[in-house]
Amino acid sequence: MRHDAAFSEFVAARQTHLRRIAYALCGDWHRADDLLQIALTKLYVAWPRIRHEGNEEAYVRQIMVRANIDDSRRPWRRERPSEHLPEVAAQGPTSTEERSALFDALQALPEQQRKVVVLRHWLGLSVRETAAELGIVEGTVKSHSSRGLAALEAVLAPQRHA
DSSP, rough: OOHHHHHHHHHHHHHHHHHHHHHHSSSSSHHHHHHHEEEEEHHHHHHHHHHHOOOHHHHHHHHHHHHHHHHHHHHGGOOOOOOOOOOOOOOOOOOOOHHHHHHHHHHHHHHHHHHIIIIIIIIIOOOHHHHHHTTHHHHHHHHHHHHHHHHHHHHHHHHHOO
C-alpha cells in the first residue's frame, strides 16, 4: 500500500512539470501526454528500485526522451496528411505569447539540438548529465547547445525588440 501511495504522491506533485518537459521534447500536447503515460507506467513498474535510489524524476525524463526517439522513428509519424490547414489567429503581446514563441522556436530546432537545449537550459542538467541521458559525448552536447541557443536567439531577439 505504501508503494502505491508514494507513487501517487510523486505523480500528483510532478505531473504538470513532467508534461511540460514532454511537450518541449515533442511539440505536441497529445504526444506529450502519450510520452508521459509511457514514462509513468515504466516508473510504476520500477518504483521500488528507483524510489530507493532517489532518481525518480531523472528516470522519467530519460524514459520520455527515449520514447520520443523511438516514436519519431516510426514511419507513420513522419507524415500527417490533411485536407484542412489550421487557421492561426494573431494575438496581442503577452507573456503567454512569448512562451508560445519560445516553444515554436524550440520546435524549429533540429531534434537533437532541441533535446539538448531543453535538458541543459530548461532543466538545468550539466553537460555530463545531458550526455548520459541522450547517449552522446559531452562535446556533442556542447556543440548542439551552442548552435541551438544561437538559433533561438536569432529567432527570438527581433521579437523582443519589436
